[in-house]
Amino acid sequence: xxxxxxxxxxxxxxxxxxxxxxxxxxxxxxxxxxxxxxxxxxxxxxxxxxxxxxxxxxxxxxxxxxxxxxxxxxxxxxxxxxxxxxxxxxxxxxxxxxxxxxxxxxxxxxxxxxxxxxxxxxxxxxxxxxxxxxxxxxxxxxxxxxxxxxxxxxxxxx
Amino acid sequence: xxxxxxxxxxxxxxxxxxxxxxxxxxxxxxxxxxxxxxxxxxxxxxxxxxxxxxxxxxxxxxxxxxxxxxxxxxxxxxxxxxxxxxxxxxxxxxxxxxxxxxxxxxxxxxxxxxxxxxxxxxxxxxxxxxxxxxxxxxxxxxxxxxxxxxxxxxxxxxxxxxxxxxxxxxxxxxxxxxxxxxxxxxxxxxxxxxxxxxxxxxxxxxxxxxxxxxxxxxxxxxxxxxxxxxxxxxxxxxxxxxxxxxxxxxxxxxxxxxxxxxxxxxxxxxxxxxxxxxxxxxxxxxxxxxxxxxxxxxxxxxxxxxxxxxxxxxxxxxxxxxxxxxxxxxxxxxxxxxxxxxxxxxxxxxxxxxxxxxxxxxxxxxxxxxxxxxxxxxxxxxxxxxxxxxxxxxxxxxxxxxxxxxxxxxxxxxxxxxxxxxxxxxxxxxxxxxxxxxxxxxxxxxxxxxxxxxxxxxxxxxxxxxxxxxxxxxxxxxxxxxxxxxxxxxxxxxxxxxxxxxxxxxxxxxxxxxxxxxxxxxxxxxxxxxxxxxxxxxxxxxxxxxxxxxxxxxxxxxxxxxxxxxxxxxxxxxxxxxxxxxxxxxxxxxxxxxxxxxxxxxxxxxxxxxxxxxxxxxxxxxxxxxxxxxxxxxxxxxxxxxxxxxxxxxxxxxxxxxxxxxxxxxxxxxxxxxxxxxxxxxxxxxxxxxxxxxxxxxxxxxxxxxxxxxxxxxxxxxxxxxxxxxxxxxxxx
Ligand code: FES
Ligand code: FES
Numbered sequence: 105x106x107x108x109x110x111x112x113x114x115x116x117x118x119x120x121x122x123x124x125x126x127x128x129x130x131x132x133x134x135x136x137x138x139x140x141x142x143x144x145x146x147x148x149x150x151x152x153x154x155x156x157x158x159x160x161x162x163x164x165x166x167x168x169x170x171x172x173x174x175x176x177x178x179x180x181x182x183x184x185x186x187x188x189x190x191x192x193x194x195x196x197x198x199x200x201x202x203x204x205x206x207x208x209x210x211x212x213x214x215x216x217x218x219x220x221x222x223x224x225x226x227x228x229x230x231x232x233x234x235x236x237x238x239x240x241x242x243x244x245x246x247x248x249x250x251x252x253x254x255x256x257x258x259x260x261x262x
Numbered sequence: 263x264x265x266x267x268x269x270x271x272x273x274x275x276x277x278x279x280x281x282x283x284x285x286x287x288x289x290x291x292x293x294x295x296x297x298x299x300x301x302x303x304x305x306x307x308x309x310x311x312x313x314x315x316x317x318x319x320x321x322x323x324x325x326x327x328x329x330x331x332x333x334x335x336x337x338x339x340x341x342x343x344x345x346x347x348x349x350x351x352x353x354x355x356x357x358x359x360x361x362x363x364x365x366x367x368x369x370x371x372x373x374x375x376x377x378x379x380x381x382x383x384x385x386x387x388x389x390x391x392x393x394x395x396x397x398x399x400x401x402x403x404x405x406x407x408x409x410x411x412x413x414x415x416x417x418x419x420x421x422x423x424x425x426x427x428x429x430x431x432x433x434x435x436x437x438x439x440x441x442x443x444x445x446x447x448x449x450x451x452x453x454x455x456x457x458x459x460x461x462x463x464x465x466x467x468x469x470x471x472x473x474x475x476x477x478x479x480x481x482x483x484x485x486x487x488x489x490x491x492x493x494x495x496x497x498x499x500x501x502x503x504x505x506x507x508x509x510x511x512x513x514x515x516x517x518x519x520x521x522x523x524x525x526x527x528x529x530x531x532x533x534x535x536x537x538x539x540x541x542x543x544x545x546x547x548x549x550x551x552x553x554x555x556x557x558x559x560x561x562x563x564x565x566x567x568x569x570x571x572x573x574x575x576x577x578x579x580x581x582x583x584x585x586x587x588x589x590x591x592x593x594x595x596x597x598x599x600x601x602x603x604x605x606x607x608x609x610x611x612x613x614x615x616x617x618x619x620x621x622x623x624x625x626x627x628x629x630x631x632x633x634x635x636x637x638x639x640x641x642x643x644x645x646x647x648x649x650x651x652x653x654x655x656x657x658x659x660x661x662x663x664x665x666x667x668x669x670x671x672x673x674x675x676x677x678x679x680x681x682x683x684x685x686x687x688x689x690x691x692x693x694x695x696x697x698x699x700x701x702x703x704x705x706x707x708x709x710x711x712x713x714x715x716x717x718x719x720x721x722x723x724x725x726x727x728x729x730x731x732x733x734x735x736x737x738x739x740x741x742x743x744x745x746x747x748x749x750x751x752x753x754x755x756x757x758x759x760x761x762x763x764x765x766x767x768x769x770x771x772x773x774x775x776x777x778x779x780x781x782x783x784x785x786x787x788x789x790x791x792x793x794x795x796x797x798x799x800x801x802x803x804x805x806x807x808x809x810x811x812x813x814x815x816x817x818x819x820x821x822x823x824x825x826x827x828x829x830x831x832x833x834x835x836x837x838x839x840x841x842x843x844x845x846x847x848x849x850x851x852x853x854x855x856x857x858x859x860x861x862x863x864x865x866x867x868x869x870x871x872x873x874x875x876x877x878x879x880x881x882x883x884x885x886x887x888x889x890x891x892x893x894x895x896x897x898x899x900x901x902x903x904x905x906x907x908x909x910x911x912x913x914x915x916x917x918x919x920x921x922x923x924x925x926x927x928x929x930x931x932x933x934x935x936x937x938x939x940x941x942x943x944x945x946x947x948x949x950x951x952x953x954x955x956x957x958x959x960x961x962x963x964x965x966x967x968x969x970x971x972x973x974x975x976x977x978x979x980x981x982x983x984x985x986x987x988x989x990x991x992x993x994x995x
Contacts, residue, residue, distance in 0.1 A: 130366075138286075142288070143279075144279075144282065144283075144285075144286035144288075145278070145279020145280065146279070147283070147440070147441070147489075148285075148522075149440045149441070149442075149523065149922075150523040150921075150922040151522055151523055151524075152523070152921060152922065152923060154921075154922035154923055155440065155922055157440055184279070185278065185279035186278075186279055188278065190274060190278060193273075193274060193277040193278060196277055197269055197270065197273045197274055197277060198269060198888075199888075200270070200888040200889070200891065200892045201277070202270065202273050202276045202277055203270075203490075203736035203737065203738075203892055203896065204276075204439070204440065204441070204488065204489045204490040204491075204735055204736025205272070205275075205276030205277075205281050205283075205487065205489060205736065206283065206439070206440035206441040206489025206490055207440045208276045208277055208279075209276075209277075209278075209279040212277050212278075212279075229931075230930075231930040231931045231933075232930075232931050234930040235929040235930050235931040236929075237930070238438075238440065238922070238927060238929060239440070239930075240437075240438050240439060240440055240490050240492070240896070240900065240927065241440075241490055241736045241892070241896045242892055242895060242896050242899075243892070243894075243895030243896040243897075243898055243899035243900075243933060243936055244895075244899065244929075244930040244933050245891075245892075245895045245933075245935065245936055246888075246891075246892050246895065247930065248930060
């Protein structure tokens with residue numbers, strides 16, 4: 105895809121509904137979500153692909169939305185934290201996966217992706233799978249243990 | 263009876279993304295703000311050049327002449343200008359502020375402003391005595407000098423047969439709270455309202471009134487949910503708030519001033535770099551006979567909180583040991599670096615790293631096990647600390663150590679490592695230990711001066727609202743206060759609301775720092791509940807529905823009345839502190855701990871992996887196990903980062919690696935299982951027996967890991983961070 109040079113009109117499927125927006129060519133998907141689309145649940149922690157606070161699912165895969173030029177979302181499926189039902193968070197809430205919460209939506213989205221692909225969690229250590237989401241508060245144990253618990257629960261109900 | 267468990271109250275809001283942080287607030291008509299900063303380490307401002315290519319008429323432009331009150335960020339001193347006027351003292355010092363509807367236009371505009379400075383000699387190494395041309399504070403650039411004297415260390419050292427010496431250094435550390443600094447300011451009906459990310463709403467309030475020349479009731483500060491702080495949002499937000507307010511006043515519109523990560527890393531405070539020298543006289547059985555300690559902190563370009571950081575560092579510098587003869591001399595000094603400030607642990611991680619690494623050096627020199635040296639010297643009840651405080655809290659400190667040793671399998675691991683290190687050519691394993699303490703609450707008479715107040719309001723529907731200035735920044739204030747109030751009055755947690763800290767609503771319960779919130783403010787919440795009950799003429803057996811009904815009945819007879827239970831700090835009996843001599847009860851209570859780290863060092867890459875970590879502590883009664891464990895694990899992870907990888911690189915006093923790409927903090931794959939255990943000796947003056955917890959876990963990882971690396975490799979391990987580069991140089995020496 106060649107980067108556009110003037111404002112672009114895009115359409116994509118956002119949390120199950122189709123949206124169309126116009127944005128500047130340099131706008132990142134993160135800007136689009138937090139700005140005109142009014143979904144501030146996705147956070148900006150670094151703006152350079154290091155922290156994962158801005159994680160969303162793009163065509164089902166976790167991406168750092170601060171690194172995705174908006175025009176790449178055209179025609180795609182985008183899921184943000186706002187798409188997840190509250191029940192989905194029970195294990196993370198119980199296991200102490202969140203403290204200050206700034207990393208949390210990103211953590212929850214990566215966790216969601218792993219839960220949708222439980223085979224991943226069997227092939228790779230969860231600590232590796234979650235290594236793209238920086239958390240400064242929890243020391244990660246609360247995140248990893250609750251994700252483990254969620255995966256066990258999912259297995260039981262699958 | 264233990265408190266009923268409670269899940270983090272705002273946890274679901276955070277998980278679901280519904281929690282609204284400052285940058286998530288939709289403020290119609292708000293402009294964006296940005297800060298234009300010095301590019302010189304020190305000098306006189308000659309001129310500020312605005313590139314004529316830009317149409318400046320579309321920008322709101324603020325400089326020092328727009329400050330209506332006193333142009334300083336009021337803290338301990340008033341040495342730091344809100345906006346530099348004639349002189350700059352560090353790169354990234356704020357000089358000009360801009361506001362504009364477009365963030366993009368602002369970023370371009372910042373690059374089009376040149377602050378021209380005639381340079382003056384700068385200080386870039388805090389350990390070197392300054393020349394006369396470098397003096398910028400007092401006559402010697404010393405912000406604060408403190409001496410602690412117990413017995414007569416000098417004469418013991420003069421005749422001692424065995425003296426162990428060592429010099430220890432630690433580097434700066436960035437807080438890297440995941441949510442950067444941010445404030446939104448606007449003026450409504452003559453009142454300046456500032457919302458933002460902060461630990462201490464009343465600090466911000468004082469500083470804004472001072473700089474804007476406003477009366478207390480013309481300024482209102484509201485804390486927004488705060489995405490991590492760790493001390494980095496203790497004093498720094500005051501300046502951000504002043505800046506946002508100045509822009510909003512000049513613009514006549516709300517202004518949002520939110521830092522991006524690179525600006526946050528470059529321009530905000532960090533942990534003080536330190537230099538410590540120990541000279542210790544010891545007996546051949548390991549007993550400490552005399553400790554002589556010199557402790558230097560790099561304060562950076564302005565004083566901020568350096569004197570109190572120095573003070574806490576020094577009070578902890580001799581370790582949790584009994585020694586009759588101690589002399590500690592400390593200084594916090596100026597350098598032309600971004601000011602250093604509050605960071606979890608507040609000077610204690612630095613001085614405890616030094617003494618705890620030194621204890622292992624002593625053991626090595628005497629041919630003793632590090633465990634033996636600690637067992638021999640750990641404070642027992644009835645003995646005194648460096649400031650002469652008698653320890654008498656009934657905590658089993660030897661038991662803590664033993665528990666850590668057995669949980670970590672210390673003795674057996676030492677054996678297996680010995681064999682592993684013989685059998686494995688290019689890897690080395692080791693296990694390291696530390697015993698330490700952390701004073702909870704403000705030092706000395708600090709809590710008395712804070713004069714903290716708390717209110718619990720009974721609302722017409724029979725529920726209550728807890729009103730304090732204590733902020734939730736992830737550490738769990740909201741949940742703990744709910745548990746305490748709910749338990750005290752027998753109300754369900756849903757009937758307890760925790761007011762968002764707003765200086766127009768909540769009394770000043772002091773800053774949310776120094777591990778004081780659960781222990782001290784929590785206690786006041788309980789007292790305010792009791793006071794509420796008294797006002798309703800209820801006795802202690804009336805709980806739950808009786809309370810709710812009495813509150814409703816009160817409101818029926820007092821329409822529009824304000825029903826407030828109050829709590830007001832009174833010091834526990836027997837606290838005596840002499841600020842002049844640094845003698846007495848430095849803290850009302852101490853947390854005690856023993857941590858053990860197991861490491862593997864790869865001799866090809868000099869990389870260190872922490873294989874296992876055991877953290878055993880006594881922080882009084884644990885009020886919420888999940889939260890407490892999370893605090894310990896988070897603190898240990900932050901400590902691992904400081905010890906092994908987090909390094910600020912400097913050029914001319916400015917951080918050059920101000921990106922998360924090259925300032926590396928631990929990820930989930932860098933952190934071992936952190937095994938946490940609590941020994942619970944209730945502290946009678948803390949809420950439900952609790953002592954402070956938040957900072958303690960920051961103190962232990964560095965010495966435990968450095969001692970493990972030394973055990974594994976024979977390295978000096980005296981300088982942090984122990985990056986591969988530094989460890990290679992250390993081992994090749
Ligand atoms: S904000 Fe996108 S990775 Fe940090
Ligand atoms: S909960 Fe604060 S950064 Fe993860």
